[in-house]
Amino acid sequence: MKITQATLPLLLLGVMSSISSGAMASPANSDQPYAYLGGGIGYGQLDGQNYTDRGGDLNSREMSWKGVAGYHLNRIISFEGQYIDFGTSNRGNDQVQASGWTVGAVFEMPVNGPVAPYAKISLLNWETNNRFSNISNDQTGTDLGLGLGVRYSLSNNLDLRGEYEHFHMDQTQVDSFSVVLQYKFL
Numbered sequence: 001m002k003i004t005q006a007t008l009p010l011l012l013l014g015v016m017s018s019i020s021s022g023a024m025a026s027p028a029n030s031d032q033p034y035a036y037l038g039g040g041i042g043y044g045q046l047d048g049q050n051y052t053d054r055g056g057d058l059n060s061r062e063m064s065w066k067g068v069a070g071y072h073l074n075r076i077i078s079f080e081g082q083y084i085d086f087g088t089s090n091r092g093n094d095q096v097q098a099s100g101w102t103v104g105a106v107f108e109m110p111v112n113g114p115v116a117p118y119a120k121i122s123l124l125n126w127e128t129n130n131r132f133s134n135i136s137n138d139q140t141g142t143d144l145g146l147g148l149g150v151r152y153s154l155s156n157n158l159d160l161r162g163e164y165e166h167f168h169m170d171q172t173q174v175d176s177f178s179v180v181l182q183y184k185f186l
Helices: 003-019
Strands: 034-046 063-072 077-091 094-108 115-132 139-153 158-169 172-185
Touching (some): 034 077, 063 172, 077 115, 077 172, 094 139, 094 158, 115 158
Antiparallel strands (some): 034 172, 077 094, 158 172
8 A cells, every 4th residue: 555545535635625615504513414525544453463573473564544435314323335445464475455345324422512422333345365375365255343433523524533443354353443534515
């Protein structure tokens, strides 16, 4: 993953927010429905362990990135889809790369003010590309994902989210911590 791939969604959100001018009509936690787009970067752990070079484990870049699109139905419920690139682990000629698409629901605690905690549940349609000693062993599947987070309204159109998500990929558990910049189309 190149750094430009991870920063492109953030750059686009910055441009969109600077162009937007008619966004001051509704408060940050209104019941008005809206669509949103976002992008973020994060840190991934596999089976609760960091990818390290100890004990023959694969060495990883540890950084992940995601793109988010959703529809905020009311103060409590949003429907959301994500693309997540969990990163690539390397050791010599061995490589494991994981990514996936999610679809799910976000349940936000209806509080007044700029900070709103939330929980999320999703289905992850995942793919791993595995190369060991020039032998390919790709896998796919669909498994459950759960998450917790906090959304902070920077302005009427721009939110910053910090979230933790836990995914299963077959028999592997993946923990993901990320920061997402989200643009709201009010």
